[in-house]
Amino acid sequence: MVFYPFYTDYKNNRFLKDGAPFQFVSGSIHYSRIPRFYWKDRLLKMHMTGLNAIQIYVPWNYHETVQGVYKFSGDQDLEHFLDLANQTGLLVILRPGPYICAEWEMGGLPAWLLQKPNIILRSSDPDYLQAVSNWLAVLLPKIRPWLYINGGNIISVQVENEYGSYFACDYNYMRHLRTLFRFFLGEDVVLFTTDGNTDREMICGTLEGLYATIDFGTDTNFTTAFSRQRRFEPRGPLVNSEFYTGWLDHWGDKHAQVDTQKVSKMLGDMLSMGANVNMYMFEGGTNFGYWNGADHDSRFRSVVTSYDYNAPLSEAGDPTEKLLAIRDVIKRFFPVPEGPMPPATPKFGYGFVNLQKVGNISSLLDKLSPQGPIKSQHPLTFEEIKQYYGFVLYRTKLPRTLAEATPLITPLNGVHDRAYVSVNGVYQGLLERDITLVIKVMGQAGDQLDILVENMGRVNFGTKINDHKGLLGNLILGKDVLTDWQIYPLDIDGAIANGWPHSGFKHTFPSAKNNSSAGPVFYMGTLDSPGLAWDTFLKLRGWTKGQVWINGVNLGRYWPVRGPQQTLYIPGPLLSASRPNNITVLELEKAPSETRVLFMDRAQLNSTNKKS
Numbered sequence: 001m002v003f004y005p006f007y008t009d010y011k012n013n014r015f016l017k018d019g020a021p022f023q024f025v026s027g028s029i030h031y032s033r034i035p036r037f038y039w040k041d042r043l044l045k046m047h048m049t050g051l052n053a054i055q056i057y058v059p060w061n062y063h064e065t066v067q068g069v070y071k072f073s074g075d076q077d078l079e080h081f082l083d084l085a086n087q088t089g090l091l092v093i094l095r096p097g098p099y100i101c102a103e104w105e106m107g108g109l110p111a112w113l114l115q116k117p118n119i120i121l122r123s124s125d126p127d128y129l130q131a132v133s134n135w136l137a138v139l140l141p142k143i144r145p146w147l148y149i150n151g152g153n154i155i156s157v158q159v160e161n162e163y164g165s166y167f168a169c170d171y172n173y174m175r176h177l178r179t180l181f182r183f184f185l186g187e188d189v190v191l192f193t194t195d196g197n198t199d200r201e202m203i204c205g206t207l208e209g210l211y212a213t214i215d216f217g218t219d220t221n222f223t224t225a226f227s228r229q230r231r232f233e234p235r236g237p238l239v240n241s242e243f244y245t246g247w248l249d250h251w252g253d254k255h256a257q258v259d260t261q262k263v264s265k266m267l268g269d270m271l272s273m274g275a276n277v278n279m280y281m282f283e284g285g286t287n288f289g290y291w292n293g294a295d296h297d298s299r300f301r302s303v304v305t306s307y308d309y310n311a312p313l314s315e316a317g318d319p320t321e322k323l324l325a326i327r328d329v330i331k332r333f334f335p336v337p338e339g340p341m342p343p344a345t346p347k348f349g350y351g352f353v354n355l356q357k358v359g360n361i362s363s364l365l366d367k368l369s370p371q372g373p374i375k376s377q378h379p380l381t382f383e384e385i386k387q388y389y390g391f392v393l394y395r396t397k398l399p400r401t402l403a404e405a406t407p408l409i410t411p412l413n414g415v416h417d418r419a420y421v422s423v424n425g426v427y428q429g430l431l432e433r434d435i436t437l438v439i440k441v442m443g444q445a446g447d448q449l450d451i452l453v454e455n456m457g458r459v460n461f462g463t464k465i466n467d468h469k470g471l472l473g474n475l476i477l478g479k480d481v482l483t484d485w486q487i488y489p490l491d492i493d494g495a496i497a498n499g500w501p502h503s504g505f506k507h508t509f510p511s512a513k514n515n516s517s518a519g520p521v522f523y524m525g526t527l528d529s530p531g532l533a534w535d536t537f538l539k540l541r542g543w544t545k546g547q548v549w550i551n552g553v554n555l556g557r558y559w560p561v562r563g564p565q566q567t568l569y570i571p572g573p574l575l576s577a578s579r580p581n582n583i584t585v586l587e588l589e590k591a592p593s594e595t596r597v598l599f600m601d602r603a604q605l606n607s608t609n610k611k612s
């Protein structure tokens, strides 16, 4: 009898690995949400929990942020991550998409796809399929040597992601993907799909030749769910590809928590019936930079910076009670490695650091937009000017004197996502997608109208993933359509990575009349460590909303007035134990009178109280 290294034994409803029955107990971990230096730490804790596999996504936009420019080194070094997993005795369930959802920016799809007007994402749209084929022709050959059947540790590969939940239900698209995956990975690797627990999802998301699996959490009757899987796979192993151990947070939500007892009880029940289970998430990590996604059901809701997910390993990689309970369950079915669970990494509260004003964006354009503005009669989107993330400044002149407060309107809800409005550097207020479509401004004819637009993360699920950013249409001021725009792409991250504002720049804060603490203003400071570089958590009590960089690394967004997240996680190795640590804050709305921040030794992720 020929033993394939890893395959689906339909006769006995199980997987076989090296000829022996195999049941996976796996956990999701996202390497794109954990700095490289902590990958081994997290993987070792997952191994010590008794997991025999991990499940990972490959975010296309993380590796091809700019079309045709591929990144597979440093924090993008996928093969190094696979190797560390292999060294740690962990098999891998790979989910390369090309769409991945994951509360990740545009579900992992690169924003440059939107430069094709009216492209139909996740379909057999020729422009989309061409881009997908080009990407997979780069990625999948890198994956092939890592397949278990070729001596590596990847036991199975998912095609697309919950495709059945998408409106298109385009079988030709899924057939195209199946052809590409088979062409590059061979005929013997186990390919599968994952869909939600409804008939429509399983009908539109599954395809012959791809093993159909299902996902559900503790609020679902697992017998019912697995019987639905059986209707699509009458033979073969039972698989829950995403057993939700927790859930995600949007800004303004109450912090999501899933009961440990429910998780461990249902895990035990599923394992005892021989099902294969992957826990989503096991280690969530952080949406550093601008990588968070968003949802758009009744309205646009951006996902917070922390992807703690109330998971068994915390955002900072600390083992939780939930992990210990899960390990106790796993012990009933599998051998769990002997020895202690690796401890939480040390945390330190460095205390308060005072910050000083650097300047508002309109006074710093020489640094932040050195190539100068793009001139256009009407506003252009982020994608049209080929800037995909972060912030763009839109500038024009008031066409007439506004002796009284006059409405500034986005008639088609065209601000994506937040616009901070100033006249001659004086902050007037903000327009917010789906929430605030008009504000009032005043000024003289010819005054400078500055509108800073923030991309809060592209929608990652549902019909609105074609999520263009910027000013998507004209703005109307009183009875005038505003025209003659100067549009400044802002490379804030590039300027900060090159040392601004800490090294060598003279800070010229504009005249006193602009010395308001309202509106988009940069602040800077330095943290002097007492000789250690330990994990810490940054709390911006009294600040409103903005972005933080430390030693040139973009830590993500803060928004304490919305919550529930109140602190930003700072991995210790980003800090220097001996040199000053450069802090840069972009406060978008209003800073406190005392402009200081606090480095704490613990996270605060569950407080929507503005005073917290």
Ligand SMILES: CCCC/N=C1\SC[C@@H]2[C@H](O)[C@H](O)[C@@H](O)CN12
Pocket: 100, 101, 102, 103, 161, 162, 242, 248, 461
């Ligand atoms: C009711 C909406 C279901 C959308 N699916 C979700 S929300 C959290 C998780 C992650 O996004 C994951 O990437 C999805 O596959 C499944 N899922």
